Each structure stands twice: as structure tokens, then as C-alpha cells.
Amino acid sequence: xxxxxxxxxxxxxxxxxxxxxxxxxxxxxxxxxxxxxxxxxxxxxxxxxxxxxxxxxxxxxxxxxxxxxxxxxxxxxxxxxxxxxxxxxxxxxxxxxxxxxxxxxxxxxxxxxxxxxxxxxxxxxxxxxxxxxxxxxxxxxxxxxxxxxxxxxxxxxxxxxxxxxxxxxxxxxxxxxxxxxxxxxxxxxxxxxxxxxxxxxxxxxxxxxxxxxxxxxxxxxxxxx
Ligand code: SF4
Numbered sequence: 392x393x394x395x396x397x398x399x400x401x402x403x404x405x406x407x408x409x410x411x412x413x414x415x416x417x418x419x420x421x422x423x424x425x426x427x428x429x430x431x432x433x434x435x436x437x438x439x440x441x442x443x444x445x446x447x448x449x450x451x452x453x454x455x456x457x458x459x460x461x462x463x464x465x466x467x468x469x470x471x472x473x474x475x476x477x478x479x480x481x482x483x484x485x486x487x488x489x490x491x492x493x494x495x496x497x498x499x500x501x502x503x504x505x506x507x508x509x510x511x512x513x514x515x516x517x518x519x520x521x522x523x524x525x526x527x528x529x530x531x532x533x534x535x536x537x538x539x540x541x542x543x544x545x546x547x548x549x550x551x552x553x554x555x556x557x558x559x560x561x562x563x564x565x566x567x568x569x570x571x572x573x574x575x576x577x578x579x580x581x582x583x584x585x586x587x588x589x590x591x592x593x594x595x596x597x598x599x600x601x602x603x604x605x606x607x608x609x610x611x612x613x614x615x616x
Contacts, residue, residue: 419512441504453550566582581611
């Protein structure tokens with residue numbers, strides 16, 4: 392069954408979640424319309440953030456994959472990257488239940504929320520600079536709306552530079568390597584290589600490397616209380 396379409400008006404720019412028919416990126420709106428025409432049973436809208444509204448950990452990805460969150464409506468759900476992400480969150484205590492690659496699998500996040508720097512699926516998983524800028528107010532609002540947030544894990548360069556800019560910092564601030572940390576009071580940022588199929592298949596990112604990022608997040612949360 393196609394999902395119900397909510398109101399199409401644009402959200403206020405301090406809203407952490409864009410409206411289902413957000414009109415701000417013409418290229419992505421056209422892509423959304425094409426996907427709706429081809430697959431009316433898919434979500435085909437901005438992927439809502441998922442997780443605990445009282446989270447102290449925020450995980451920021453790039454953008455919904457066409458057949459992942461764009462299809463299922465839950466970040467990282469239904470595509471390759473989600474398998475490693477949710478398995479790692481389960482292993483490190485930031486998730487509870489069982490990940491079955493569908494939004495009704497009962498999985499819940501614990502002290503953790505997942506969002507994307509760009510909320511709509513871009514062709515080829517590559518958002519344009521203007522699209523990152525258009526969506527950044529939603530990311531800034533998402534961060535601001537988490538009252539207990541302390542640690543932000545960024546998955547890949549697009550997530551890292553948009554979080555930095557959303558926090559009023561230069562996109563080049565801090566280190567860019569896997570595991571690099573940036574202090575952005577009141578938050579600590581940890582960079583991670585993206586858990587994409589390309590990075591894991593080439594060995595650029597291993598499950599051990601990925602788990603270490605979330606163990607470090609856990610350590611930092613323990614330190615901040
Ligand atoms: S990417 Fe963000 S700003 Fe652009 S149309 Fe989608 S929700 Fe709106």
C-alpha cells in the first residue's frame with residue numbers, strides 16, 4: 392500500500408524534520424517524483440531521523456540510498472550499509488532487538504539517534520553542494536533538538552563537513568581520518584569512514600574499525616555522564 396502523503400508545505404527552517412514533500416531541492420524533488428512513479432509502494436520522501444529523542448549519541452550519514460531508506464523510510468534500512476551499522480549498534484549497546492532490514496522489525500535505538508546530512512535520496516548517492524546547503528538547517532535543528540546530545544559520529548566526509556558547518560565551524564576544522572575527534576563544545580565529534588559496501592569490500596573499513604568508533608563514543612559518554 393502506498394503511504395499517506397502529509398501536507399506539502401515547507402517546514403519552518405528550525406524544524407528538525409523536513410515535510411514529506413519538501414520542495415527545496417529541484418533535482419531531488421524530480422528524482423523523488425520519478426521514484427514515486429516507478430515505485431508507488433516505496434517511501435520516496437525525506438527519510439525521517441530514527442531513534443531516541445533523549446539520545447546522547449547522534450549518528451549522521453550521507454543521504455538515503457535509493458533502495459534503502461528511500462524505499463523503506465527508515466535510515467540505513469534495507470541496503471548494505473545498514474547491516475554493518477545496526478549490527479555494530481546492537482553489539483555496542485546502542486540498539487536493542489533484531490535488525491531485519493525493514494522498519495517494522497522492532498529494532499529500537501538506545502541513547503542513540505540516526506539521521507542523514509541530506510534527507511532525500513540523490514542520484515548516484517551524490518548530493519550537490521547546493522543540496523547539502525539547503526538541507527543543513529534541518530540537520531542543525533536536529534542537533535539542537537536533542538537536549539542530552541554529547542557525541543556525534545559522522546559517517547564519511549559529507550556528514551562530517553555538514554555537521555561542522557551546522558555547528559558554525561569551518562568544514563575543514565579538525566582531522567578527517569577514521570577515528571579522528573573534534574571538540575565542538577558541548578559536543579565531541581568522531582569521524583568514521585562510511586559503512587558503505589565499497590569501503591567494507593575494499594577493506595578500507597573493517598567491522599573492528601567500525602566497532603572501535605562506537606566503543607569510543609561509549610567511553611566519551613561515560614566520561615561526560
Ligand atoms: S534534501 Fe533536504 S532540503 Fe532538499 S528537498 Fe530533501 S528534505 Fe528538502
